[in-house]
Amino acid sequence: MKAITYRGNGGTDVLELVDRQVPDPGPGEVRVRIAVSGVNPTDWKTRSGVTNPLQFPEIVPHLDGAGTIDAVGEGVDPGRVGQRVWVFMATAGRPTGTAAEFSVVPAELAAPLSDEASFDLGASLGVPALTAHRALTVDEDGPRRLAPGALDGKIVLVAGGAGAVGHAAIQLARWAGATVISTISGPEKARLAEAAGAHHVINYREGDPVADIRKIAPDGVDVVAEVALGANLALDLAVLRTRGTIATYANDGGKPVELEVRPNLMLNTRFQFVLLYTVGSEALAAGAEDVSAAVADGALPVGAEHGLPLVRFPLERTADAHQAVEDGAVGKVLVDVTAGA
Structure with missing residues (x-):
């Protein structure tokens, strides 16, 4: 699979497009075929070392994204395979985020995304919507x-x-x-x-x-x-x-x-x-449930006509996406990962 990684803190030049093996989900985890990855200020700050020194030998960045579950680990309902989801907090204490064609996350960090909602919307939720909910x-x-x-x-x-x-x-x-x-x-x-x-x-x-x-x-x-x-x-x-x-x-x-x-x-x-x-799992779970309900009600649309312009980049230009966020781009910066996922 194609993935963006970095092995040291620094500017956008530390980001590399690499080939990696498709990961397998462990107990309590799901594997998501990522369609769109969302970029937040915390992503570039973590990469640069502003907030934390490097915590793992190699990191795939980005907390948020959206796609389709294609495999589940032990203890996860197999009926979730094929489910459209929005992913949040993927790199919180973990090295594998959503800037990759596949991402493995704990099942509770992949929330159902209604059929009417686009992957662009799903990738725009995560940090912004859960912060607002709190x-x-x-x-x-x-x-x-x-x-x-x-x-x-x-x-x-x-x-x-x-x-x-x-x-x-x-x-x-x-x-x-x-x-x-x-x-x-x-x-x-x-x-x-x-x-x-x-x-x-x-x-x-x-x-x-x-x-x-x-x-x-x-x-x-x-x-x-x-x-x-x-x-x-x-x-x-x-x-x-x-x-x-x-x-x-x-x-x-x-x-x-x-x-x-x-x-x-x-x-x-x-x-x-x-x-x-540090908000705690209970608050995150409540926020994810309520945000999903709001999405199902059509209450969280994105796009310029809804007040949140979308600024997008292909996966190989993730460095430019980070720079756009760091430079204060108005709207939501997205990275297209897997076409047609």
């Missing part, structure tokens, strides 16, 4: 699971609604019944957030965004899904309701977070940091 289910006064009606009456603020996680947060929140506000930095990103389904889109660089949000949510927003905590903390606290939650999954821009205690005491602010690697 951000929307950690509010003290909110639900722990998402379904239609679960967020009825809630107001969710999604910072950076044009990003992959922001896009998923808008769609999941709206599917669950919330009123969704998204902050963006310009007209093009506003168009993407609106296409994703945000009810209100506010340019945080213009006018008085706090006043604009308070007009929509006079009692404050219930949950903030935050991508740049250092830069946006003052705005978040100015629009948060008492007992509200700021769920942060990144700190884009890298501005240090300076926290004043007393205003947060008065608000009873809940800060929730979200990282899928």
Whole structure:
């Protein structure tokens, strides 16, 4: 099989297209014939060594992907052979990700993908959708699971609604019944957030965004899904309701977070940091089940017309795909692995 590998941390030049034997699934595992692999910021950061030194002698990158189960290991229902799936967290503690024609993963990391959903959509789920799900289910006064009606009456603020996680947060929140506000930095990103389904889109660089949000949510927003905590903390606290939650999954821009205690005491602010690697198997399983249900309902479409442009590369250009993500490509970067899978 064709696979992308690297044997040392570094730039995109460490990525190689190689031939490897097709792996066999072990007990509790499935083998997936990968059609499309999704690229996330964590993939290039892991490759470069920004987050961790090399953990295995050789690594096939990418946490996320989509394809068809073609073999199962001992203890796995043989009826899953032929099942279309979306794969998530493939390289979490393992050396074999989805940048290969076949990938072996624990069976629970291959979630059913409805027949109506494309492999492009399946490969776009994983990190973005599960992160968004977690951000929307950690509010003290909110639900722990998402379904239609679960967020009825809630107001969710999604910072950076044009990003992959922001896009998923808008769609999941709206599917669950919330009123969704998204902050963006310009007209093009506003168009993407609106296409994703945000009810209100506010340019945080213009006018008085706090006043604009308070007009929509006079009692404050219930949950903030935050991508740049250092830069946006003052705005978040100015629009948060008492007992509200700021769920942060990144700190884009890298501005240090300076926290004043007393205003947060008065608000009873809940800060929730979200990282899928350490979120726990129970949260991942719940997220995967709910995300699959949302996909089956048609609630998580991708593509420019739905607010998430797809930027794609063939497998042999995976290095270019990594560079695109590192350079801040707008939309979802995908790698085509197996034609017609």
